[in-house]
Amino acid sequence: MLALALLLAGPLTLEVPIYLGAELHEETLMNALRETARIFEPGDIQLRFDVSPDQSTTRPLVTVIVQPRPARFKVHGCSRDRHDHRLGHTQLRSRRITLWSEQVARAVDGNWDRKELPKVDHRVYARALGRVLAHELGHLLLRLNGHRDRGLMRSAFSHRSLTARGRRAFRFAEEDLQAIRETLLQAVAKNKSASFRPSDEREAPKR
Numbered sequence: 001m002l003a004l005a006l007l008l009a010g011p012l013t014l015e016v017p018i019y020l021g022a023e024l025h026e027e028t029l030m031n032a033l034r035e036t037a038r039i040f041e042p043g044d045i046q047l048r049f050d051v052s053p054d055q056s057t058t059r060p061l062v063t064v065i066v067q068p069r070p071a072r073f074k075v076h077g078c079s080r081d082r083h084d085h086r087l088g089h090t091q092l093r094s095r096r097i098t099l100w101s102e103q104v105a106r107a108v109d110g111n112w113d114r115k116e117l118p119k120v121d122h123r124v125y126a127r128a129l130g131r132v133l134a135h136e137l138g139h140l141l142l143r144l145n146g147h148r149d150r151g152l153m154r155s156a157f158s159h160r161s162l163t164a165r166g167r168r169a170f171r172f173a174e175e176d177l178q179a180i181r182e183t184l185l186q187a188v189a190k191n192k193s194a195s196f197r198p199s200d201e202r203e204a205p206k207r
């Protein structure tokens, strides 16, 4: 218990394996992941992305898959253990997040009726991708099927806020950051996921 108490104040690291099933420019991907990481920084939560994960036998706390688009375009409502958007999707039970890169490009373009893939500013595109990923990670780590009234976990983003340089509209609420830290600490305590460990290994709880 003492070790756990020490962890409460320190930085936490979440390992995030990413499987790329869509074409994304390397720089766009890196910028997107940097945007996601920044959204978690106020909670002293570090994200460590692995874009070429080995198929480890341990079950990670979260797995991210990037696909161009859903196999079948359908928007589901929020329901138990399942969360869907046009831009991404989170399955709480299997701890799996899917991001649809072409859909995010369409959201950045702002024209959903256009048939061909829009040409978008790669920096703005990366920013939007990173924000959508942070939102989906929020669902998973908060085990949240629904949404909050405001901030990162609200149900819809305007085109303007999704693409704006400023990150004001994409903050986690303080209590959500705390809840995420608790989720991560519980994972450490149960040693459920080898892919997650505290940043400072000296403070890891004894098995």
Ligand SMILES: [Zn+2]
Pocket (backbone or CB within 6 Å): 083, 085, 135, 139, 147, 153, 154, 155
């Ligand atoms: Zn959502």
